[in-house]
Amino acid sequence: MRLLVTGGMGFIGSNFIHYILERHSDWEIINLDKLGYGSNPANLKGLEDDPRYTFVKGDITNPELVRKLVTKVDGIVHFAAESHVDRSISSPEHFLKSNVIGTYTILEAIRRENREVRLIHVSTDEVYGDTLEGSFTENDRLMPSSPYSATKAASDMLVLGWARTYNLNASITRCTNNYGPYQFPEKLIPKTIIRASMGLKIPVYGTGQNVRDWLYVEDHVRAIEAVLLKGEPREIYNISAGEERTNLDVVKTILNLMSKDQDLIEFVEDRPGHDLRYSLDSWKITRDLRWRPKYSFEEGIKKTVEWYLENEAWWRPLVDEKVLHPTPWKLGW
Template sequence: MRLLVTGGAGFIGSNFIRYILEKHPDWEVINLDKLGYGSNLANLKDIEDDERYTFVKGNINDFELVSKLIKEVDAVINFAAESHVDRSISNPHAFIESNVLGVYTVLEAIRKVNPEVRLVHVSTDEVYGDIEEGSFTEEDRLMPSSPYSASKAAGDMLVLGHARTYNLNASITRCTNNYGPYQFPEKLIPKTIIRANMGLKIPIYGTGQNVRDWLYVEDHVRAIEAVLEKGERREVYNISAGDEKTNLEVVKTILRLMDKDEELIEFVEDRPGHDLRYSLNSWKITRDLKWRPKHSFDEGIKKTVEWYLNNGWWWKPLIDEKVLHPTPWKLRW
């Protein structure tokens, strides 16, 4: 199989590419990435010379380029997206360009150039909004709370609409919060590890009681692989581990693993529209595709802490004055 992976220089995309090349010796991967904010070719430095891997610098809004690449592949995995809620509050326009217009461009290229190609569109649990009790299923309504989640929900609707109208072979995955190696330092878990290692305060929004279901990135990419190979067209698959933790619990766990004092914790002004709790029911992918997570949160977070502490070469170049001394909640680090 030959894959086009969009946004493959980002956190989840790069982990997916590495996993696929290790798992499938006869597969090839084309990585299309504009190398914007959050992308980093250092994520794939260890495989850049693999003859089965090709990197193409470009934007998914470039219809001619995307069409040319889609002619050459059997499947497209669309990771390309702007993905940080705080930044979407600060600048929604970039999120509309990538997460809505970019998805439309990919769909149109498939429709016009290679309508038999398989598409897996990678989305997020945030399209459902928050939930106080229970867990969202794939049948629940979408109620996004931020410009980021709204843009992702719009992209999902475009995929479903094109899949039905033009009979495209497309599926959607919606996952809970990922963590693991190569995650950009502004996200909660790497931010906490790096700042604790530097002896800096760890900012936590509000009271820290916001709940997230945490999924180790390797388990996520295994789920995407399952959807690629066995998923049904026009189906949505929730992906979760059932490891729900408050943000405060996550930070305290990391500090304990690093033998750091909890006095580093600093509660800061909450961000607008902050969802209280995310929770997904992933019984469908477990039942139909026989996927289940292999890592508990305790196992995954230990591996993650160790990776960041042992790979300063990767994250230290990403630390600059803007990151160390951010503006208020809009770019809170």
């Protein structure tokens, strides 16, 4: 198989590329990435000389480039997106362009150039909004709470509409919160590890009682592989680990693993529209595709803390004002 991976220099995309090239010796990957703020060439260091890997610098909103690449592949795994909620609050227009117009550009390229190509559109649990009890299934209504999740919900609808109207071979995955190696330092888990290692206060929004289901990134890319190979066209697959934790519990777990004092925790002003709890029912992918997570939260978070402590040379150049600011959504607010 020859794959086009969009956003492959990002967190989940780079983990996916590493996993696929290690697992499938006869697969090839073209990585299309504009090298925006969430991209890091160091994520794929060492692949430059692999004949199965090709990097193309470019934007998914460029119709000519995307149409050219779509003709060369059997499948597309579409990761590329602006994905940080805090940034979407201060700069929503970038999310509209990348997440909505970018997805439209890919769908139109498939429609015009290669309708046989298999498309996996990687989405998020945030499109459902939050829930105080129970878990969302693939058939539940969408109720996004932020500019980020609104643009992801819009792109999901585009995929479903184009797939039905033009009979495209497209599926959607919606996952819970990922963590693991190569995650951009603005996110909660790497930000906590990095700030604790620097002896800085750990900002926790509100009371820290917001609940997320935490999924180790390798389990996520395994699920995407399963959907790519065995998933049905025009189907949506929730991906979750059943590892719900409050943000405060996550921070305390990391500090304990690092032997740091919990006095580092500092409660700060909550961000607008902050969802209280996300929870997905992933029975469908378990039943139909026989996927299950391999890592418990305790195993995954230990591996993650160890990776960041051993790879300071990776994250140190990425530490900027958004990592150091206690309420980054206010920058440019």
